[in-house]
Amino acid sequence: MVRELTHFIGGRHVGGTSGRFADVFDPSSGQVQARVPLASADEVRAVIADAEHAQLAWGAANPQRRARVLMRFVDLIKRDIEALARLLSSEHGKTIDDARGDIQRGVEVIEFCIGAPHLLKGEYTSAAGTGIDVYSMRQPLGVVAGITPFNFPAMIPLWKAGPALAAGNAFVLKPSERDPSVPLRIAELFLEAGIPAGVFNVVNGDKEAVDTLLEDDRVKAIGFVGSTPIAHYIYTSAAQHGKRAQCFGGAKNHMIVMPDADLDQVADALIGAGYGSAGERCMAISVAVPVGDETADALAAKLAERVGHLRIGPALAADVDYGPLVSRDAVERVSGYIQTGIDEGATLLADGRGHVVPGHENGFYLGPTLFDHVTTDMTIYREEVFGPVLVIARAADYEEALAMASDHEFGNGVAIFTRDGDAARDFTARVNVGMVGVNVPIPVPIAYHTFGGWKKSGFGDLNQHGPDAFRFYTKTKTVTSRWPSGIKEGASFVIPTMH
Template identity: 80%
Template sequence: MTTQLTETKTRELTHFVGGRHVAGTSGRFSDVYDPSTGEVQATVPLASAAEVGAAIANAEEAQLEWGAWNPQRRARVLLKFLQLVDRDMDSLARLLSSEHGKTIADAKGDIQRGIEVIEFAAGGPHLLKGEYTTSAGTGIDVYSMRQPLGVVAGITPFNFPAMIPLWKMGPALAAGNSFILKPSERDPSVPLRIAELFLEAGLPAGVLNVVNGDKTAVDVLLTDDRVKAIGFVGSTPIAQYIYETAAAHGKRAQCFGGAKNHMIVMPDADLDQVADALIGAGYGSAGERCMAISVAVPVGKETGDALAAKLAERVKGLKIGHSHDENADYGPLINADAVTRVSAAIQAGIDEGAELLADGRGHVVEGYENGFYLGPTLFDNVTTDMSIYQEEVFGPVLIITRVDTYEEALRLPSEHKYGNGVSIYTRDGDTARDFSARVNTGMVGVNVPIPVPIAYHTFGGWKKSGFGDLNQHGPDSFRFYTKTKTVTSRWPSGIKDGTSFVIPTMH
């Protein structure tokens, strides 16, 4: 919700530009809610084009000094930042939880998966090394070097307000770029705090800037020639828009969109293990994860019947509560609009003929009746033509789509328009190996419910889940945030040549 700021007791947030907090001047603000209570707890400014331009100018100037630092000196800043995050982990997690709604334990996981990429990025001195060939020709050496792009930007989603910004900025900063972050306006406080901690860790002022905003801010980042690369995570329509617009303006872009992640359950799988995995992967963080498993695919009637019974029983035991409730399995959704949207998707599933085993609509948490809560919803006998199978719901909704054979199961994720991640549960190594090789998705889990790779491997989906040829974290991230320069060098040492009009060869 966008508002004009009026007299209020809520906190007024800022931008972070040039190493300091800067009040918004556009006159436009957005409300930041406490999802657990439904109350507005802060207002965040939405930047004007001029404010974004000022941040870009700060970043461009600061990058000259930062890019000239040697890689190990930059790495020391990242290492110091890790110490500060460890020091402030509890307060960061509570702040994140209060704006997003995920539990404290889940918030700490959000931060932890982010700092693992910072740990990887601290190895930048090794990853930035070029290649060298001596005596490629008579008296000729050839070598390459990786150099920073300059000013780069990240546009990040509400569902991981620590992890995704850190995934973007860690490699970018280690490579010598300056960085402009446009976080989600729904939960911007942790990104602002991250900027403060980087400054405390020794990052020069202006190297990392946080600009809060909406499409106005995004479009400036996409069209300003001083910004050389854009990283994005969010919905598929916006990912495609950002990718196409960035490319049209000569920028690099890595844009990650929606998902419909399947879990294939083979007849030989341990169904108790599968049911536990699906409950965590489907309902954790209220289903607001791009890597959530939202489709269970049991192979065979016996497998499907047994799995549906186990899931229905486990769903009854889930506790939904305030994000700071240590006993809650998951908390609220991000806002009232999300509750309305997911509730409509549930109704569509009912209308289309899916079998409703558990209905999470209308869930009330005692004492927090105005919070944005939905209980767990479970559907069985969902067919592939139904909207709840075709579209990403992004809420605590798990569906069961039954098949008769392994080949049918393989086809479902392979033919779906999204290709983010998939998991298979089986005791058979041949089946797992065949599935991993043939399935048409970017990330695969074998007896792993949420197949998010560790930080030194790369993360990225296929098809409408990802746009661009270089993925997040791992070595791809350093390739994305650097440009390669190749030098062919010769020192004549008294060799006398005549004039030549041909390309030299390396004989």
């Protein structure tokens, strides 16, 4: 039976009125399991109006009271995490364990946001001048929006919504139409936790919905995660309409493997970081850069052996390493990249095309693919593949390896595996990438630090979660205050100075 999904507006489920729908698939079977409405511009504008009205009381509430709502929300998520994980896996295709991690990383940011009363405190200077005090306060922007990707249908919406709500804003979420059920369930849990109706809304849609959010003056800020071309489009469009934007795009994350590294540890790290979630992660390691041919030969042999033992199957199965890709189009796109790699002269060590799971022949599966002898001018090195494809790009020495990561147009994440503290310290200081791991394959910062890439991986001055998020979702008001002492000084015609 195909489920009919809705929007979540003003504290209730609302059916779409545009007449347009998108199919939501079960990637493990290839079958349509739901239909989601795609909002018209008028529907989106109605959501914004509802959010604008609801935000007034929410923004005026004591920050501690808002934090208590988030505390209750965390308890509700923990109560329902198993059901949420199964729902997430059924629409995305990631394994149950991976789905739990998706949810947990989002919850950790909500837990950080419970400290909002401290993070929203302003600054105060007493006696900045004779009888003059100066202080600042952080105030909510009003209505803000998040446009989030299919690959983290719980984590990224919570990364965006948590600080926005804690700061007193109303939030409009436009999730991916490929896996919208978890965002809709999150909206229900926010309402159950005590969020006033209209403060958190979910509107499903495509480019029409996105453009309406960008163009409407009542939306003061946009947060986005997705591909680089769309991130750039949203960033520039938001700027043209006078609103803030933090937009995160594609990635090509390198792992530098020094000759002194433990290659068994490296191989295990690469297998998990490269093929986990079928490679559909912006922080996946997709390029291994061993330093020296001896290191490269040994690493390639270890990887080829491990790839052959990976288990691919339905998302809800308990004994698989990764599940299907999100769509048939994704399988075809990644398969095209594999053929391009072959055509451009890379050495194919493992070919994942044509992978069939018995009993699930129509699922969106792709086996693990491994290339060696990949050069920096090849398409599979330059572009984000976003699938279970790992490439080995050999470097003659440390400086060449450092340059490969630093010179790539993407600058999201990078890692170095080594036993040499001097090499690690030099690498972290010099590499031109936003997030760096030392013997850590996926350097996603914890919730109270900030997440963000450089170059074409990120657009905007402020990053996701951590203190940056509260700076992004608030505006600073500075007050200069003087109480008359009763002494008449007469008019002054010069700019005030503090003396």
